[in-house]
Amino acid sequence: MPVLDAIDLAIMRATQAGLPLTPEPYQSLATQLGLTADDVMKRMQYMADLGIIRRIGAVPNHYKLGYRFNGMTVWNVPDAYIDELGQKVGALDFVSHCYHRPRHLPHWPYNLFAMVHGKTQLDVDRQIASIAAILGDHNLGSDVLYSTKILKKTGFRSGI
Amino acid sequence: MLTPLHKRLLNDYQRDFPLSPTPYQDIALELGVSEEDVIDAFVELDEQDVITRIGPVIPPNRIGVSTLAAIAVPETELEAVAQIISAYPEVNHNYEREHRFNLWFVVIAADAQHLAQVLADIEQQTGYPVMSLPLMEDYFIDLSFKLDLHDD
Numbered sequence: 001m002p003v004l005d006a007i008d009l010a011i012m013r014a015t016q017a018g019l020p021l022t023p024e025p026y027q028s029l030a031t032q033l034g035l036t037a038d039d040v041m042k043r044m045q046y047m048a049d050l051g052i053i054r055r056i057g058a059v060p061n062h063y064k065l066g067y068r069f070n071g072m073t074v075w076n077v078p079d080a081y082i083d084e085l086g087q088k089v090g091a092l093d094f095v096s097h098c099y100h101r102p103r104h105l106p107h108w109p110y111n112l113f114a115m116v117h118g119k120t121q122l123d124v125d126r127q128i129a130s131i132a133a134i135l136g137d138h139n140l141g142s143d144v145l146y147s148t149k150i151l152k153k154t155g156f157r158s159g160i
Numbered sequence: 161m162l163t164p165l166h167k168r169l170l171n172d173y174q175r176d177f178p179l180s181p182t183p184y185q186d187i188a189l190e191l192g193v194s195e196e197d198v199i200d201a202f203v204e205l206d207e208q209d210v211i212t213r214i215g216p217v218i219p220p221n222r223i224g225v226s227t228l229a230a231i232a233v234p235e236t237e238l239e240a241v242a243q244i245i246s247a248y249p250e251v252n253h254n255y256e257r258e259h260r261f262n263l264w265f266v267v268i269a270a271d272a273q274h275l276a277q278v279l280a281d282i283e284q285q286t287g288y289p290v291m292s293l294p295l296m297e298d299y300f301i302d303l304s305f306k307l308d309l310h311d312d
Contacts, residue, residue, distance in 0.1 A: 004223065009223070012216065012218065012223055015215045015216050016213075016215065017213065017215075018206070018212075018213030018214055018215050019177075019183075019213075019214045019215050021184075021199055021202050021203050021206065021214070022199070023182055023184060023185065023195060023199070024181055024182060025183065025184075026179075026181065026183075027181065037181055041179045041180070041181075044179055044216065045179055047216070048179075048216075051219070051222070052218065052219075052222045052223065053216040053217070053218060054216075054217045054218065054219045054300075055174070055175035055176070055216070055217050056175070056176070056177040056179065056214075056215065056216045056217070057173050057174040057175045057176065057177040057214065057217070058169060058170060058173050058174055058177070058202070058205070058211045058213075058214050059174070059211055059212045059213050059214070059215070059217060060170055060174065060210065060211055060212075060307060061209055061210055061211060061212050064208065064209050064210045065170075065210060065307060065309070066308075072257065072264070082297075083297065083299075086297060086299035087299050089299065090299030090300055097300070098298075098299040098300065099220075099295050099296075099297065099298055099299065100295070100296040100297035100298075100299070101228065101293040101294065101295060101296060102293055102294070102296060104291050104293060107260075107261075107291065108230075108261070108291060108293070113228075119308070143259070145257040145258060145259045145261075145264070146257060146258050147255040147256065147257050147264075148256045148257065148258055149255070149256035150254075150255055150256075151242045151245075151246050151254040151255065151256055151263075152246040152251060152252070152253060152254040152265075153212070153252075153253050153254075153255075
């Protein structure tokens with residue numbers, strides 16, 4: 001993994017709360033960090049080229065946009081097939097995140113996680129059925145965990 | 161209520177927000193509106209919490225290390241335990257979910273050692289074991305989540 005220097009990290013910290021909504025946002029950041037706007041943009045471009053920044057843009061709040069049914073779907077699939085299946089599930093346009101995570105036996109048998117978002121329960125039920133169809137016989141068990149309350153949500157990565 | 165400009169901004173600028181000295185001006189030119197219109201519309205989206213922010217999105221574990229953690233707490237203690245967990249600066253998401261494991265939170269730390277410390281500390285402070293499920297593979301395919309912005 002490429003090494004970021006302290007200035008790169010300072011830029012990432014400064015942008016996690018959001019770019020300023022002012023005409024020259026990169027200049028505002030640069031002033032705050034003692035850099036030039038050009039430095040800030042070049043370093044962000046570099047991090048984007050390396051994949052350290054996945055994208056730069058508006059981060060929507062699904063819940064506010066009417067997506068009130070947010071399910072964390074979890075599946076138990078054989079490890080031998082998980083990469084192939086995970087890529088197919090991750091490509092579905094209603095899946096916002098799709099991850100392989102470890103099982104935690106005996107309490108937690110699931111190793112594939114896919115976040116789905118729908119405006120109605122029916123939407124989500126259909127989405128879950130689509131995922132189940134892709135997994136087919138490799139689906140050894142599943143569950144859906146709906147969020148009932150968002151207790152904390154911040155884009156701010158204060159741990160870094 | 162979202163205006164047509166709000167919807168364009170939401171749909172078209174989840175990625176490719178310009179890395180230029182005047183990004184809002186660039187967007188304004190692309191959309192045929194004024195820079196002020198674009199900034200005002202983003203401010204409205206932000207104030208109404210329709211967007212959480214405009215900025216770089218970092219895939220998991222590219223900067224620092226993170227894990228998804230879960231804890232099973234009796235209903236009567238849920239609120240108190242949730243407050244303890246949310247108070248950690250290293251916790252950036254904390255959701256209540258309908259399951260025996262009813263609190264799910266993401267912990268991000270500078271390194272693995274600090275992450276382990278935070279998890280151990282949460283176990284000690286709450287008195288409940290934490291199940292940590294760190295990411296092993298990310299199956300993200302680069303198609304942004306398609307928003308259905310029809311008014312309903």
